[in-house]
Amino acid sequence: xxxxxxxxxxxxxxxxxxxxxxxxxxxxxxxxxxxxxxxxxxxxxxxxxxxxxxxxxxxxxxxxxxxxxxxxxxxxxxxxxxxxxxxxxxxxxxxxxxxxxxxxxxxxxxxxxxxxxxxxxxxxxxxxxxxxxxxxxxxxxxxxxxxxxxxxxxxxxxxxxxxxxxxxxxxxxxxxxxxxxxxxxxxxxxxxxxxxxxxxxxxxxxxxxxxxxxxxxxxxxxxxxxxxxxxxxxxxxxxxxxxxxxxxxxxxxxxxxxxxxxxxxxxxxxxxxxxxxxxxxxxxxxxxxxxx
Amino acid sequence: xxxxxxxxxxxxxxxxxxxxxxxxxxxxxxxxxxxxxxxxxxxxxxxxxxxxxxxxxxxxxxxxxxxxxxxxxxxxxxxxxxxxxxxxxxxxxxxxxxxxxxxxxxxxxxxxxxxxxxxxxxxxxxxxxxxxxxxxxxxxxxxxxxxxxxxxxxxxxxxxxxxxxxxxxxxxxxxxxxxxxxxxxxxxxxxxxxxxxxxxxxxxxxxxxxxxxxxxxxxxxxxxxxxxxxxxxxxxxxxxxxxxxxxxxxxxxxxxxxxxxxxxxxxxxxxxxxxxxxxxxxxxxxxxxxxxxx
Numbered sequence: 007x008x009x010x011x012x013x014x015x016x017x018x019x020x021x022x023x024x025x026x027x028x029x030x031x032x033x034x035x036x037x038x039x040x041x042x043x044x045x046x047x048x049x050x051x052x053x054x055x056x057x058x059x060x061x062x063x064x065x066x067x068x069x070x071x072x073x074x075x076x077x078x079x080x081x082x083x084x085x086x087x088x089x090x091x092x093x094x095x096x097x098x099x100x101x102x103x104x105x106x107x108x109x110x111x112x113x114x115x116x117x118x119x120x121x122x123x124x125x126x127x128x129x130x131x132x133x134x135x136x137x138x139x140x141x142x143x144x145x146x147x148x149x150x151x152x153x154x155x156x157x158x159x160x161x162x163x164x165x166x167x168x169x170x171x172x173x174x175x176x177x178x179x180x181x182x183x184x185x186x187x188x189x190x191x192x193x194x195x196x197x198x199x200x201x202x203x204x205x206x207x208x209x210x211x212x213x214x215x216x217x218x219x220x221x222x223x224x225x226x227x228x229x230x231x232x233x234x235x236x237x238x239x240x241x242x243x244x245x246x247x248x249x250x251x252x253x254x255x256x257x258x259x260x261x262x263x264x265x266x267x268x269x270x271x272x273x274x275x276x277x278x279x280x281x282x283x284x285x286x287x288x289x290x291x292x293x294x295x296x297x298x
Numbered sequence: 299x300x301x302x303x304x305x306x307x308x309x310x311x312x313x314x315x316x317x318x319x320x321x322x323x324x325x326x327x328x329x330x331x332x333x334x335x336x337x338x339x340x341x342x343x344x345x346x347x348x349x350x351x352x353x354x355x356x357x358x359x360x361x362x363x364x365x366x367x368x369x370x371x372x373x374x375x376x377x378x379x380x381x382x383x384x385x386x387x388x389x390x391x392x393x394x395x396x397x398x399x400x401x402x403x404x405x406x407x408x409x410x411x412x413x414x415x416x417x418x419x420x421x422x423x424x425x426x427x428x429x430x431x432x433x434x435x436x437x438x439x440x441x442x443x444x445x446x447x448x449x450x451x452x453x454x455x456x457x458x459x460x461x462x463x464x465x466x467x468x469x470x471x472x473x474x475x476x477x478x479x480x481x482x483x484x485x486x487x488x489x490x491x492x493x494x495x496x497x498x499x500x501x502x503x504x505x506x507x508x509x510x511x512x513x514x515x516x517x518x519x520x521x522x523x524x525x526x527x528x529x530x531x532x533x534x535x536x537x538x539x540x541x542x543x544x545x546x547x548x549x550x551x552x553x554x555x556x557x558x559x560x561x562x563x564x565x566x567x568x569x570x571x572x573x574x575x576x577x578x579x580x581x582x583x584x585x586x587x588x589x590x591x592x
Contacts, residue, residue: 021496025391025394025396026396028387028391029388029391029392029396029402032384032388032406033402033405033406035464036405036406036408036409036464036467036468037405038424039409039417039420039421039424039464040408040420042420042423042424043420043423046423054429055429057429057433057437059429059430059431059433059434060434108317111313111314112314112317115310115313115314116314119306119310121310121311125585127314127318128585129581129585130318130321130322130326131317131318131321132581132585133325133577133578133581134321134325136521136573136577136581137325137570137573138521138524138525138546138566138569138570138573139525140525140527140545140546140549140550140565140566140569140570141328141329141332141566141567141569141570142324142325142328142329142332143553143566144331144332144335144344144553144559144562144563144566145327145328145331145332146324146328148344168320168321168324169324171317171320171321172321175317199305199306199309200305200306200309200310200313225411228413229412229413229414229415229416230413231413231414231415231527231528231531232527232528232550235550236550236554246413246415246528249413249415249416249419250415250419250528250531250532253419253422253532254535262423262429265419265423266419266420266423268419269415269416269419269420272413272415272416273411273412273413273416276411276412276413277408277411277412279411280404280407280408280411281404284404284407287407287410287411288407288472
């Protein structure tokens with residue numbers, strides 16, 4: 007009896023060692039690229055070509071960050087990433103606000119003002135979440151040209167807003183469906199109309215999903231590459247396109263430290279949002295998979 | 299809600315209609331437009347004539363497209379298998395009441411917040427055989443260690459798999475973990491009392507209960523893999539040669555670099571049909587269940 011208990015405890019201990027061992031080893035694997043990027047961006051080029059890859063920098067230098075931010079060449083313009091970072095901000099802020107606002111009111115209509123065909127409309131919108139954008143970039147390029155918006159930030163804002171509506175509507179629809187209809191009905195009896203109910207009854211309850219939607223849209227739009235590379239050129243590109251240009255320069259000695267600093271600069275906004283509001287990020291991620 | 303007056307009857311429809319119109323145009327009409335181009339003789343500029351399936355014939359007689367389709371199959375099979383296995387493994391381990399769970403979860407998930415361009419840039423550097431991981435391991439004493447897949451046409455696609463798995467495992471883990479948390483723990487206790495070992499309980503009892511989570515993960519990862527474009531471009535630029543060409547990169551190059559708009563449109567329609575074959579039944583079943591639940 008005693009030995010049996012003993013061996014049970016032993017196998018439990020072995021289990022715990024296995025669990026923590028695996029978790030820590032895999033955590034190291036997932037952190038490794040971030041570590042390598044960070045230390046490489048802080049090294050001098052001589053140190054990198056001298057064979058330092060994973061170790062701490064011998065002398066920390068911000069030279070590569072400085073170059074990536076204001077000197078590196080994107081095409082023929084050696085302006086660094088700064089103007090493209092600004093482009094991305096000018097693109098992402100209006101697109102996030104617009105698509106979230108539109109999604110909120112759509113979700114409200116589809117749950118609280120149901121009419122015949124509302125479900126079919128929702129289904130039509132939903133397919134937009136899974137649209138391979140390759141199937142629409144050709145006509146979109148034509149239309150942006152006709153509207154004189156090709157190669158401009160407002161053009162990208164329009165594109166991201168339109169293709170963001172599907173996701174934001176899904177978020178708000180799945181959230182508002184959990185809000186009891188009694189709430190809106192009572193407001194209606196009190197004489198509140200369509201917009202009044204939206205702004206003073208629905209929106210105040212919707213803060214968590216507003217955060218989810220903003221974070222999701224921010225990450226998607228900031229990280230977009232396909233629309234950026236298809237609809238813009240040169241100075242009007244978003245940061246992902248500029249980063250790809252810096253990295254794919256083939257002239258001269260490759261400046262890996264500048265590449266890594268540039269990648270970090272492009273990654274910092276979304277990483278920051280993730281660190282601050284990771285909980286909401288996860289909710290957005292699983293919203294497409296787990297029904298609300 | 300019962301509308302109290304006429305205004306409230308048409309106002310919701312009126313407010314919804316711009317969105318509906320935008321999506322009808324930007325999704326459905328644009329798909330029709332692309333399909334039309336794929337049946338025309340368009341090359342540099344769109345032409346609205348009709349040449350039947352000529353562009354599809356050209357597409358399927360292009361060796362590069364065959365490479366792209368083959369790569370898509372290899373990539374999707376490996377990417378799905380490894381991401382699901384690793385994600386499920388992590389979710390089960392995290393579900394064992396471990397310490398620092400929140401921190402570990404964040405570590406596995408943060409790559410999902412990055413752009414594929416950033417991921418590609420980082421892994422391109424790590425996989426660089428002259429200065430990256432291979433060299434570090436060589437210097438640690440294992441001089442025969444070779445890890446130069448990214449320069450080998452027949453192995454470069456596996457580099458794309460590694461980077462994609464690294465980026466997406468956290469996503470699979472998050473969904474599996476949500477599924478595991480929804481399972482009643484008394485089932486595990488009951489099986490333990492009957493003398494089953496923990497790994498066996500997971501394999502025979504718990505994993506089969508995760509069916510809905512599996513479905514979601516498979517569908518969403520397939521979607522990621524079909525449209526994966528930025529990662530390939532940043533990591534290998536579809537090379538060496540055209541060794542890591544994918545349908546998405548093929549479409550882009552044909553349309554914007556090689557003035558083969560018709561062929562590009564045909565490849566886009568092939569991609570769309572593949573995605574639709576997976577997504578439409580999935581959405582249909584999700585929406586139907588939804589209706590039953592309410």
